[in-house]
Amino acid sequence: MMQGCDPRSHSHAVDASFIKSAAELADKSAGFISPHPNFGCVIAAGKVVGEGYLYAQGTTPAxxxxxxxxxxCCQDATAYLNMEPGDCHGEHTAVSALVKSGIKRVVIGIRHPLNHLRGSAIQALRSEGVQVDVLGEDLQSDIVEEARKSCLLVNGPLIIRAASKVPYSVLKYAMTLDGKIATTSGHASWISSKLSRCRVFELRGRSDAVIVGGNTVRKDSMGLSCLFH
Known part of the structure; x- marks a missing residue:
C-alpha cells in the first residue's frame, strides 16, 4: 500500500527554497557593506511578494x-531571513518593521554569529507573538540542512572571525609545473588563465584588504588592474 507524502516534507521543501533565495540575495551584498553581515530577506505568501538585501553601508535594512x-501582502505572510537580524548599535529597525507589517511567521537560516547579538532578535520577535522557526533547531531535515549550509557560506568570513577571533584570509598564487611563481630575471609572463584571473578579481572585490609582495608594488600595476595584458 502506498503511503501518502509527509506534509512536513513539502513544508520543509518550501521553506528551504525561500531561505536559499534569501541567501542568494544576501550574497549580492558581499564586498559592499563590510563590516556588516550579508543580509537578505524574502517575504512570501504562496509566492514571493517582497524582497530586499543590504546593498551599501547606511542603507535601509533588507x-x-x-x-x-x-x-x-505582508499580512499573515512569512518572512525568510538568511540570518537573524542584528545591529551593533542596538537599533531594532528590522524587527520593528517585521512586527508592524503583520508578518505572522519568520524563518531564519542561522542565528547571529556574534555573541552579544545572538538570539536577541529571535526573542524580540517571539515576545511580540511572531512565530519564529530557526533552521537546524525548530526545523530539521536533510533538505533544511542544505538550505542552512547556503546561509553559513554567504557569511562564512564573519562566522570564522567570530569563532576564531582572527580575520578570514584567502591565499592566491599561480605556480608552474616545476614550482615557480616568477622568473629569476623578473620577466613577467602569465601563468594562470584568463578565467582564473577573472576569478581573482571577483575575490578581490569581496575582500576588505589585499596584501601583496614588495616587488608587486615596485614593479607591477599599483592598481593591481593589469588583468589581460
Missing amino acids: EVQAVEAAGV
Whole structure:
C-alpha cells in the first residue's frame, strides 16, 4: 500500500527554497557593506511578494526593504531571513518593521554569529507573538540542512572571525609545473588563465584588504588592474 507524502516534507521543501533565495540575495551584498553581515530577506505568501538585501553601508535594512515592497501582502505572510537580524548599535529597525507589517511567521537560516547579538532578535520577535522557526533547531531535515549550509557560506568570513577571533584570509598564487611563481630575471609572463584571473578579481572585490609582495608594488600595476595584458 502506498503511503501518502509527509506534509512536513513539502513544508520543509518550501521553506528551504525561500531561505536559499534569501541567501542568494544576501550574497549580492558581499564586498559592499563590510563590516556588516550579508543580509537578505524574502517575504512570501504562496509566492514571493517582497524582497530586499543590504546593498551599501547606511542603507535601509533588507527586512525593511522587503516589507515596503510587499505592502499589504505582508499580512499573515512569512518572512525568510538568511540570518537573524542584528545591529551593533542596538537599533531594532528590522524587527520593528517585521512586527508592524503583520508578518505572522519568520524563518531564519542561522542565528547571529556574534555573541552579544545572538538570539536577541529571535526573542524580540517571539515576545511580540511572531512565530519564529530557526533552521537546524525548530526545523530539521536533510533538505533544511542544505538550505542552512547556503546561509553559513554567504557569511562564512564573519562566522570564522567570530569563532576564531582572527580575520578570514584567502591565499592566491599561480605556480608552474616545476614550482615557480616568477622568473629569476623578473620577466613577467602569465601563468594562470584568463578565467582564473577573472576569478581573482571577483575575490578581490569581496575582500576588505589585499596584501601583496614588495616587488608587486615596485614593479607591477599599483592598481593591481593589469588583468589581460
